[in-house]
Amino acid sequence: MMTSKLQRSLGSRLLWLGFGLLLGVPQVLDGIKYNMNGELFFGIGMLLVGVRGFLRPVVLGRALAMKRDDAAAESSIGSTALHGALSLAMAAALIAGLAIKFNGG
Numbered sequence: 001m002m003t004s005k006l007q008r009s010l011g012s013r014l015l016w017l018g019f020g021l022l023l024g025v026p027q028v029l030d031g032i033k034y035n036m037n038g039e040l041f042f043g044i045g046m047l048l049v050g051v052r053g054f055l056r057p058v059v060l061g062r063a064l065a066m067k068r069d070d071a072a073a074e075s076s077i078g079s080t081a082l083h084g085a086l087s088l089a090m091a092a093a094l095i096a097g098l099a100i101k102f103n104g105g
Contacts, residue, residue: 016054019049020047020051023043024044027039031043041097042093045092052090055086
């Protein structure tokens with residue numbers, strides 16, 4: 001069951017995970033190394049973007065065409081509450097990181 005969900009939209013899952021890791025890891029490391037809270041929070045937010053994109057992939061072609069993907073709900077890993085919590089944490093971390101960065105933090 002889990003492997004069939006992982007195989008569905010695997011390319012999109014890996015794209016979002018890679019995107020989150022590529023942008024998140026350097027930000028988190030810079031935030032820790034140079035004691036920059038804005039970079040740290042923004043990096044955590046980007047890591048959460050990658051995790052959420054892996055658990056519930058957004059296929060870019062369908063999203064741009066504004067088509068409903070009925071298979072998206074079937075390919076989602078985790079509960080709706082988990083995805084909602086990840087979305088809120090992601091948004092909070094990104095907004096906090098940007099606010100701190102642009103206010104001199």
